[in-house]
Amino acid sequence: MSYRKAFIVSNALMLASFIWAFVKDFRAEWRPYQAKYYQMSADVLEKKAAAEKDEKKAAALKVEARKMRSSPMEIKQIIANDLGRFDRCVTCHVGMDEYTNPSLKNDFKENPYKSHPKIDEALVKAHPFTKFGCTSCHSGQGLATQVEPAHGWVKHWEKPMLKGAHIQGSCVKCHGDFENLKGAEIAAQGKKLFSKTGCQGCHAINGWGGVVSVELGDIADKPFERIAGYNFKNIVMDGKELKNEHHHNEWNLQNWILAHLVNDPAKVTPNDPFAHYNAEPIPPSGMPDFTQELSRADADAITAYLSGMTKEEVIPHRYHVSAPPAKEPALSGAAHGKFVFAKYGCQGCHGLDAKIGRRRFNAAGEKQAEYDEKMPEKEQLAQMNLGEEPTLPKLVGTYTHDELIHKIEMGVPASDAKKWSPKGPMPMVYMPAWKGKISKQELADLSTWLRSIAVKDESGF
């Protein structure tokens, strides 16, 4: 070939290769999905416009439809900075993007066009996408814009999308109170089963439990490298082998955990009992076979619970929901009243067990001398410091049961306080209104107890 020809051919090839590269890059996987969404939405809007009787509304709808049809193609992402999530799921799942679809609802039936299921339910409303992103709950590879990588079903992405009930593991990450949480029932069930079936005997969770086998408090962080990958070949799930890492990777942690519950673990990890490959014989997995005891639903529940056992994910404090407070002892009557007195902090002003009121500046009390205008300031100060909160046993006897309840509910403003020095300042501390803060039953029992410790005169009143 002459150099002249080579010159032309090589330039042509350079141009052609570059065009090829650019076209390949341009034909991104996400584009057809986004384009189709815009068309579908525009069609819906136009149908609505056609059915609309009011002309003005119809015109507005037509304008919206046109705008939707010509929406720009772009990579959309939700940034949840606090959680370190940069999720591009909405590039294909446009129905879940609140800027394109403000109502976050649509009538499409298929993914990726359909809107987020249960969008009106409390669960989804409590976790707005702008604050949480998508992958905080669903897992997956938020940074990706192609189908398989985005869902995490590729080699080297160790947190693929959670399937089915396993998603409730994400609840466990933040919700310390997941055991009583509506929407996390399967994970709660998983935790119950974990104890009931005796898993805790060999597998400690955060130090609580046996040490025979692996600590599971951070099992969700287990790197794939530490799983003997070839053992995945031994797993039979739903009658099939798991697809390996080269096509739609199913070799992931959830399936590994599940396999220990739906297969015989000794078959999953047979090891080397006859020392073919190792210096000493290594027995198969010592975990018992739970396939007869646990149904598939049970196994999924336990897997869901364990999927939330992560320490690597840093959950910012304000996303963490702490477990509910400890249960109150079951008391009633005066004993309960005494408990309530302590529970709401009445002791802060009225003293321990209401024995004697605490200090109240410039309130008129019993300990002070008579007020004398001519007293020097230093003495006056000392006197004012002797003011006290009401000592309840001396007070409450004069109230009936209901009057006392009413008094506690209404409170006593500072202006009602009796001052020792009329010219002096208003006592700062006052009795707040407890209406609505202390429950009715608690108030009744409180009143009962207070009247029971009231000072009685000779007649027992």
Place this chain on the structure above:
Amino acid sequence: MPMPALDIEKIKKEIIDSQLWRSVFRGGLWKDTPRDRAGHIIGNVWLHLHPVKVRPRALKWAYSWGMGGISFALYLLLTITGVVLMFYYRPTIGLAYRDIKDLEFAVTLGMFLRNAHRWAAQAMVVAVIAHMVRVFLTGAYKKPREFNWGIGVLLLTLTLFLSFTGYLLPWDQLAIWAVTVGTNMAGATPVLGNEGPLGSLVGMRINNDVRFTLLGGTMVGENTLLRFYVMHCVAVPLVVGILLILHFWRIRKDSFSAAPYEANEEKIDVWPHLVKREYIGAAGTTIFIMIWSILQNAPLEAIANPNVTTNPSKAPWYFVGLQELLVYFDPWIAGVVMPGLIIVGLIAIPYIDTNPKGVGYYAWKERPFANTLFMLGVVMWFALIYIGYALRGPNYAWYWPWESWFMNKPAPPPTWSVFGPKGVGAYSMLIGIPLMGAIASAWMLLPKLIQKELDGKKTMGAFLGLLALWAGVGMAMGKMGAIQGGYLLFFVGASFYFGFVLPQRHIRTLDWPRYLVTMVLVVSTMSVLLKMCANLAFNIKYVLTIPAISMNI
């Protein structure tokens, strides 16, 4: 639509004669005369490093392979793609991996650029090695071109270093562990490394030795990433640039390519003959890289996790040959002494090669020793790379190419040392040191001391016969199997041929300094073959071990 008749030539002339054009492009209207062809070269800043005329032998692809030009074209490709990639990459451990994912998924042509950069880097390593081989085989390093060859060796080292520092930047498991393996060898440097011989004697610890300065810390972490980034993008390219300037300058001053072997060889114009070949070479390289980048994605594993070592953990392919050497030698030898000997040895070649023949053409018969030993070194280097890359699987066990890495392999058999505290027989260290010393000296000196040229065939025959006898006895005694016998014959036989017979035949006439330097290089090369045989066939770990000074050979 009728257009007014345009006199193209007239318009062209007016543009070219204008002040604007003339101020930028001196030279006026092009006429294909020798003067203008020369003017093209002399008057152009990019081209004027070329001479005006060049020997026609230099133009042949079969002569030069174009590898120098292709290396430079790849270097330019790498610089451009590299700078462009820098716009979207942040060298911190929190962001590096994410930015690579962004390049893959969200940046226009990001994946293509990343691929181009990576494949061009691999290609450049191959190209510079091929260039070195070509220059060797055409004797273009001999006097007066020794210094340029040395600069070339430095450029080779810097190319490998550039590739190595760039390897870390994606911050994935592949990166962190490859660099850990590579930099741990720095820790094994004698004297300067905390794990090397004599290092602890001078107070080298993990936080103040040469490895510490390389990593910016005691392990591969945040500082390492930043350091490697600066070295990769700024420091080393600057040094390479300076050396390239020197390299091209010397080529020009040494009358350019295809050293003359006739006086007054006729020359032809560089423009267009050399320039057009250079263009096609560069265009071909670009096309090759572009198509490769479209068809294959650069690898990216899980994010770097210092707590989880991949199994196996391998250095980049161009260093995996040294990693394979680590199976047979201690780190200070395999990681420091051997690479050092290779570099110093390469630079020394022009000074120990006194054969005036073979400059400017391929001379297979006239340079038997030089060609044979150099090509042996090259073949061994690539063989070690192949073994390290393809035949070593999990736990660095031996896996044939058809064996899946998911297969379990038996545990390796226990190793033993020949001479040393735990070696063969009592007082084996007392025997071993003088014995090894004697063998080494004999080997070094005998070829020159035997004045007369030995008959190669007879010598080899005799030696192989001895080996076969030894193998036979061993097999009869049940201490050796047939495979081990085969190893013995092959490796030891090869070592004897290349390390004794050939030097005896060809370099015994060299003066003592050159002879000794050559023999040191030859014997070190053969030691690799011998140690491989010892380890693979007989599970020998050390031939001689002196734990007191942590020197194990």
Place this chain on the structure above:
Amino acid sequence: MSETNPNPAPEPSPEPAKPVVPAAAPVAAAPKPLAPKKDMSRGDFLWAGWGMLAAFLAATAAAGARFMFPNVIYEPSQKFNAGAAATYDLGVSTKWLNEQRVWIVRTPSGFYAMWARCTHLGCTPNWWGDQNRFKCPCHGSNYTLDGDVIAGPAPMPLWRAKVMLAATGDLIVDKAVLENKPGKREQAPYFADYAPS
């Protein structure tokens, strides 16, 4: 590419005296079809070659320019959801001032959103409710509730951002679309009608 004749005679080439970079930079090319190779004169051949090279360089430059526009940025979106319209009282709301640098102003007839950036040199003015004006602390520009300049060095009124009422009753503000000319700024889309009964 093997060389057939190591000593070719210099070929006349009609290119102008252009300097040629020997190593072709891998720059882009604009889409152009491959040149047909039948029945072209040698001169045209070469022009086709040069033309394709020029196209390649141009395409690379164009792709490079496109490359420089990031497809994703890590800033908070210029569009944001300002919450339910019904939750806003009449007057100026500083609810989104810190996070989005926008005042939401509710009038009896609707909403507008003003970008809290002084048109003088870019500081953030403060809303002085009792004086019913915005006052910039840097050089003392004063603005009315509408954003008009009534004192100070500011050269033009405050910018209003696009604001829309979504079907869900939320206000969506888009700071990327701005207007400050009186007459234009009171119209949609810089004003969202909202007058519930």
